[in-house]
Amino acid sequence: MKWSKLNSTWQSAVANNRLLMISNVGLTGLVLVMGLKLAQTHERIIIVPPTVNTRYEIDWDGATSDYFKDIALWLTGTIGTINKNNADYVVTVVTRFMDPAISKTVSESLRTYASNPSVALNSTMSWFEAKSIVWEPPTNRVFVSGSLFSQSTGNRSASKDVTYEYTMQMVGGKPLVTAFTSYEDTPHTLTWQRKKDEETP
Structure with a gap:
């Protein structure tokens, strides 16, 4: 070679x-x-449940307003049924959707409400009927307003108007409530706050 x-x-x-x-x-x-x-x-999931007339679009870190509104409505309905007999169940279900930073506070508030003598002694059944649901995009808040009913055996039902306020966001594909409160008043939206500030001398 x-x-x-x-x-x-x-x-x-x-x-x-x-x-x-x-x-x-x-x-x-x-x-x-x-x-x-x-x-x-992460994939985006589009869900069209048979019980609603619109579709949900859920991303890893976001979702459509209808999804947040329905989650808030469901949470409110669950909270509205709380009494001394089902307090443990309601607290367990609701706190699964709460941010760890507020989970303990919400749990304690719900248990305190359920053990309140006016509820624990007089109410054998309670439920919530929603009248309006408002989604506020700038703050990611959902306001669920309606009537909270309670009834004891042999008595007529009593009711009071309540607004449940949730600050919600998607975290890791799961809806999470990062702030929660309730009050006997109209929704404390940004518009409501501006009017309140204007009325203050």
């Missing part, structure tokens, strides 16, 4: 090996980038 031919073949093999090494490095980098991208990508 001639030296020139051997040298040419050797140089060609070295060049091919270099190309293969470069392509392998490139493919490895591409796989890593794609893997990282897939790890950070």
Whole structure:
């Protein structure tokens, strides 16, 4: 074998090996980038439940207003049934949707309400009937207003107007309440607050 031919073949093999090494490095980098991208990508789910007339669009960190409004309505309906007999169940269900920062406070408030003598001694059944649900985009708040009814055995039902206020957001694909309060008044929206400020001397 001639030296020139051997040298040419050797140089060609070295060049091919270099190309293969470069392509392998490139493919490895591409796989890593794609893997990282897939790890950070979350699907958007569109749900059309049979009991509603609209669809929900749920992202990893967001959802349509109808979804938040229906979650708030469901939570309010659950809270509205609380009494001394089902307090543990209601607290367990409701606090699953509460941010850890407020979960303990909400739990204590619900238990305090259920153990209140006016509720624990007189109310054997309670329920909430919603009259309006307002979604406020700038603050991510949902206001559920309606009447909270209570009735004891053998007596007529009593009611009071209540507004439940939720600040909600999607965290890791799950609806989470980051602030919660209730009051016997109209919804404390930004418009309500502005009017209140204007009335203050």
